[in-house]
Amino acid sequence: MAEPLALGRRPGVIPGFGMTLGFTLAYLSLIVLIPLAGLVVRAASLGWADFMAIALDPRTLAALRLSFGVSAIAALVNAVFGLVVAWVLVRYDFPGKRIIDAVVDLPFALPTAVAGIALTALYAPNGWIGQYAAMFGVKIAYTPIGIFIALVFIGIPFIVRTVEPVLADLDREIEEMAATLGARRWTTVRRVVLPTLVPALLTGFALAFARAVGEYGSVIFIAGNIPYVSEIAPLLIVIRLTEFNYAAATGVATIMLIISFILLFAINLIQAWSRRRLG
């Protein structure tokens, strides 16, 4: 704890602190910061009044509300069911476990447009699943429900893969101890298991949420893309680009960036707080 200075001097396997930090800064600048700065600079060319006009345009607002709203719901649903999946994978052995384990990663690897087309084929009113929903008068594809399904699909691995290692590290003896002290099963889960998982769950939630907000390929095929109804913010950016209106496109992108940053920052704070409090 009390040796931050030694960090730079301690001989390590990796070349010195100065070099690695220098590399880190240069690399991050090149890959992340400069492109983002370019985005902001281009948006700044708009001027404040134009920027606010784009930000407060009802169509932009509708698209942002849809993107962030559905992403949040999808990430929440993933947090619940991803936890169940992770639980099953860590705690139980059953035939085919490895296959299920691999399937969880598929949304990571699949090109999102392929996922979008496959999901649309499934959930369209004449698709395998869509036709049964249609019998009950429920439309899935070409509504916000379709967007929700696409976003759940691409978000699930983030929860499973962040919760899994923490769950694996969780000592079963602690649970047994709680039991010997008279805790019922639910009390144990609520007061012992869940608090330990909260930071990991929050991380997974934040990752799934961030990914969903920026998602394009898997969504545009299933969304229907009706302005004010099922038009996501990334599509609006592409529309602005197709109008050769680079400034408005970067304007919407910058707004998304700002909102995402604030949300992720807030999630990080909650995470740090919960780690201090519970971890």
Add this chain to the structure above:
Amino acid sequence: MVPFQTFRSRPIGRLAAGALFAAMASLPLAAVPAFADTTLLNVSYDPTRELYKAYDEAFSAYWKEKTGETVTVEQSHGGSGAQARAVIDGLDADVVTLALAADIDAIAARTDKIPKNWATLLPDNSTPYTSTIVFLVRKGNPKGIKDWDDLVKDGVQVITPNPKTSGGARWNYLAAWAYANDKFGGDDAKIRDFVGKLYRNVPVLDSGARGSTTTFAQRGIGDVLLAWENEAFLALNELGPDQFEIVTPSISVKAEPPVALVKGNADAKGTTAVAQAYLDYLYSDAAQKIIAHNYYRPVKPAAADPEDLKRFAALKLVTVDDPQFGGWAKVQPAHFADGGIFDQIYKPGQ
């Protein structure tokens, strides 16, 4: 630990390894010009895949015979607007064959790669083939769709892509507009109301023409697809003549998808002569025959196979240069720009 130390003790070896790696990495790049023949990149829009697949073969054969040079043509397809933007942003196209003149105008206006007067450099406004917008309906035409009036009725679902992202969709929009203009004698408010009603019957606004065809034909959504004539024929042939029918409206738009040489790129690559020949050959009898065979209307019908010509129904066609539109330079900002007429008629609650 050990491998790292051995590495550090031999910096010369590492340098040499790095240099060797760099040399190997650059080898394929250096080797290409020595062996490869000319390669052209044709940046086109969505529904021309089949046409240019056939045309490129014909042109390569023609050029080989004429000059002995082997030409490979690479194709890039996508939404017309997105393709134009890619060329503006640096996609190395030798020629562009896009869905509308406005997209080529946009490249000419934003880069110096295409001269401003490009449309005058080739015959027929630089348009070697035209097309129009027709309706594709389900077999037996269950909703009895005959003309544009039927598309604004309650309970009819119309499939068309988004005019913001698709060139074909802009032709769809203009075709509907031309009909309404005729019907209401140029009454602007009534025309807007008509087109607005039509778009409120659209349940899915795909981002490109192919996406809309898929939505209609394979997902079974909607009662009528507004489509390029060639796209409608393709859908009919490939997805089932037993499932769809083409309905020709009384009036439609003469869609002119133009072609242009991207002079800036071709000059830099040294392909100008071939690229120019590639475009010129589109007007040859042989090419016109291929064009008609791929369901585009040839500008020289005499060269086409009469069997192919028979498929094109006669109907009243309005061009974008008609006074009601005034050309792309006027139509584009007035209708499709941010806040333009399309945006106005698409506001919710109207």
